[in-house]
Amino acid sequence: MATIPKMSEVFKTHPLHIPDNKNLESFQQLPETHDWIQPDSFPSFRDSNISLSDSVPLIDLSLPNAPELIRNAFQTWGAFQVINHGVPISLLDSMESTVDALFNLPSPQKLKATRPPDGLSGYGVARISPFFPKRMWSEGFTLVGSPLEHFKKLWPQDYTKHCDITEEYGRELRSLCGRLMWLGLGGLGITREDVEWAGPDGDFKTSHVAIQFNSYPVCPDPDRAMGLGAHTDTSLLTIVYQNNTSGLQLLREGNRWVTVEPVPGALVVQVGDLFHILANGLYPSSLHQAFVNRTRKRLSMAYFFGPPETAQISPLKKLVGPTQPPLYRTVTWTEYLRKKAELFNDTLSSIRLYTPLTGLLDVNDHSQVKVG
Ligand SMILES: O=C(O)CCC(=O)C(=O)O
Numbered sequence: 001m002a003t004i005p006k007m008s009e010v011f012k013t014h015p016l017h018i019p020d021n022k023n024l025e026s027f028q029q030l031p032e033t034h035d036w037i038q039p040d041s042f043p044s045f046r047d048s049n050i051s052l053s054d055s056v057p058l059i060d061l062s063l064p065n066a067p068e069l070i071r072n073a074f075q076t077w078g079a080f081q082v083i084n085h086g087v088p089i090s091l092l093d094s095m096e097s098t099v100d101a102l103f104n105l106p107s108p109q110k111l112k113a114t115r116p117p118d119g120l121s122g123y124g125v126a127r128i129s130p131f132f133p134k135r136m137w138s139e140g141f142t143l144v145g146s147p148l149e150h151f152k153k154l155w156p157q158d159y160t161k162h163c164d165i166t167e168e169y170g171r172e173l174r175s176l177c178g179r180l181m182w183l184g185l186g187g188l189g190i191t192r193e194d195v196e197w198a199g200p201d202g203d204f205k206t207s208h209v210a211i212q213f214n215s216y217p218v219c220p221d222p223d224r225a226m227g228l229g230a231h232t233d234t235s236l237l238t239i240v241y242q243n244n245t246s247g248l249q250l251l252r253e254g255n256r257w258v259t260v261e262p263v264p265g266a267l268v269v270q271v272g273d274l275f276h277i278l279a280n281g282l283y284p285s286s287l288h289q290a291f292v293n294r295t296r297k298r299l300s301m302a303y304f305f306g307p308p309e310t311a312q313i314s315p316l317k318k319l320v321g322p323t324q325p326p327l328y329r330t331v332t333w334t335e336y337l338r339k340k341a342e343l344f345n346d347t348l349s350s351i352r353l354y355t356p357l358t359g360l361l362d363v364n365d366h367s368q369v370k371v372g
């Protein structure tokens, strides 16, 4: 059996060099390098005539029927927005201020904390950039593990405050993800005994996590630009916080992009590839992208919740039977991440064991999604 790559080594085989990082805000016109409109380049991402019933569900986690609503949302959308989630709104505000402060630093300061080409943490462009022919209208900062070393480089005097906020955010989101994992799994009839790697208390204490901050500066020609190209996340669950500026879109029924309108204090919960595998395809992995705006800068933070580094992820036994064969082979998160760096939106199909009998592509076959 192949050895499991360590998280820190995942990108050694696929280093990503940061291109000359011009300050996007300084452009009066969209440069050719960022102009995504070519004949037949990608489906239009401006939604038109979307009916109200076509908006991602908004779920109040304090309601007694929340588990049922969550199961429904996961099955139909692979996503929902959640309120009354228990993460203090003041913490969301502080975290947003930290992210804002980070991206407002002068470029040379941000570049001091550049993510190494084969590394996990630091400032840079989106990891998915090499899969698209044009550059994205965004900048990002990825954190795996402690923010301390990175934040010291960004804010030599002032790092403690930002570290404290980020660490508290990480703790709160970990606990929310644990809750949401059990609600999502419960909806499939899965109980604590079925998921060994959730730990003896079922608190996912050894789960691996990454945090991604994204900034989408104002753009002179937003209809021709793209903030973040269409992708699924590799995680089990991703929780996105967005500021009060829209941009996040989900692909609905494989044929139209629906904007997730910002709701104050809400968080967006999305199924990632690994939960899709665990659920043996019953929950689709959410395909999403982000657009940009002409007059409003957008910020988002994505919290990627994954399994422990060595956990073997495969369709849960209870969800497999004579009429439901396992759709995917076993992978670890690190193995999967490495594959994704190579195959991107074809990664799920590369580990698929069965093609649906109908011969039709299922919602998670993204080989049809045009990315270039
Ligand atoms: O900006 C957003 O809303 C989405 C961010 C995202 O999808 C990601 O960081 O993976």
Ligand SMILES: [Fe+2]
Binding pocket: 231, 232, 233, 238, 288, 302
């Ligand atoms: Fe994402």
